[in-house]
Amino acid sequence: MAGHRSRHIMQDQEGLEQDMKIGILGSGLMGGKLGRNWAACGHDVTFAYSRSTSKLERLARDAGASYGSVAEAVDGADALLLSVHWSRVDDVLEQATASLGGKLVLNCCVPLDEGNSNLVIGPNDSGAEELARRRPDVRWVSCFNTIPSEAFAPVFARKGQTPAPQVFTYSDDDAAKEIAGGLIRDVGFEPLDTGGLRNGRYVEPFALATVELAYMQPGGPALTYRFEKLR
Numbered sequence: 660m661a662g663h664r665s666r667h668i669m670q671d672q673e674g675l676e677q678d679m680k681i682g683i684l685g686s687g688l689m690g691g692k693l694g695r696n697w698a699a700c701g702h703d704v705t706f707a708y709s710r711s712t713s714k715l716e717r718l719a720r721d722a723g724a725s726y727g728s729v730a731e732a733v734d735g736a737d738a739l740l741l742s743v744h745w746s747r748v749d750d751v752l753e754q755a756t757a758s759l760g761g762k763l764v765l766n767c768c769v770p771l772d773e774g775n776s777n778l779v780i781g782p783n784d785s786g787a788e789e790l791a792r793r794r795p796d797v798r799w800v801s802c803f804n805t806i807p808s809e810a811f812a813p814v815f816a817r818k819g820q821t822p823a824p825q826v827f828t829y830s831d832d833d834a835a836k837e838i839a840g841g842l843i844r845d846v847g848f849e850p851l852d853t854g855g856l857r858n859g860r861y862v863e864p865f866a867l868a869t870v871e872l873a874y875m876q877p878g879g880p881a882l883t884y885r886f887e888k889l890r
């Protein structure tokens with residue numbers, strides 16, 4: 660598909676264009692699908708963190724990507740996606756160790772309880788802020804946490820058609836937000852700047868509203884959104 664050829668690239672010290680090395684920390688519904696799409700854009704993707712090595716191997720083979728341990732995925736990565744249940748976040752951070760320091764991490768996790776029905780952080784705090792407290796040395800960008808994974812394939816297939824669906828994107832690091840924005844565009848979405856990590860207090864509850872819209876209301880789960888300001 661024509662739209663799949665354009666992609667976000669980094670420039671090396673000589674200004675030469677390079678694909679990005681992306682580590683997927685949590686290779687389930689979110690990580691598996693986003694990783695596959697980034698690999699289709701030409702990025703060097705490593706799938707990690709699953710209970711099944713054969714699943715990681717299959718994901719990597721199908722996507723033309725690699726797989727490995729969390730530490731291997733973090734090593735040398737330009738960007739990482741944190742895509743695990745909230746209860747697994749500490750384990751991933753522990754396995755990532757100090758090498759996560761200074762890295763750009765796209766976080767799509769919603770701080771949910773085991774039953775996935777209630778937020779365990781809020782209303783005057785957020786998972787995004789909690790992660791930043793746990794690892795202040797990481798360049799955190801929250802995104803994709805309000806998009807059901809079922810939307811990723813159809814959005815990617817329609818990439819390049821306008822208008823692109825939006826993704827709430829919030830971070831306290833503007834430069835990191837900009838790089839993340841390129842990766843968001845690569846998979847067919849438009850980043851919608853939703854301010855700093857503090858706004859996770861409002862976006863994370865909204866993620867539960869998207870669950871209602873995607874899975875409870877009629878019409879199927881491939882839900883996307885666009886906000887418009889009228890003049």
Ligand SMILES: NC(=O)c1ccc[n+]([C@@H]2O[C@H](COP(=O)([O-])OP(=O)(O)OC[C@H]3O[C@@H](n4cnc5c(N)ncnc54)[C@H](OP(=O)(O)O)[C@@H]3O)[C@@H](O)[C@H]2O)c1
Nearest residue numbers: 685686687688689708709710742743744768769804807808
């Ligand atoms: N799914 C959505 O549509 C959606 C939308 C917005 C936000 N989110 C958020 O995104 C995050 C990821 O959701 P998801 O739906 O992608 O979850 P998921 O499909 O359950 O994927 C989580 C990944 O973590 C791995 N994992 C779980 N326990 C593990 C353990 N003990 N050791 C090693 N690996 C383990 C899983 O391994 P296995 O491969 O063995 O299962 C899987 O690869 C969550 O925080 C969720 O709230 C999800």
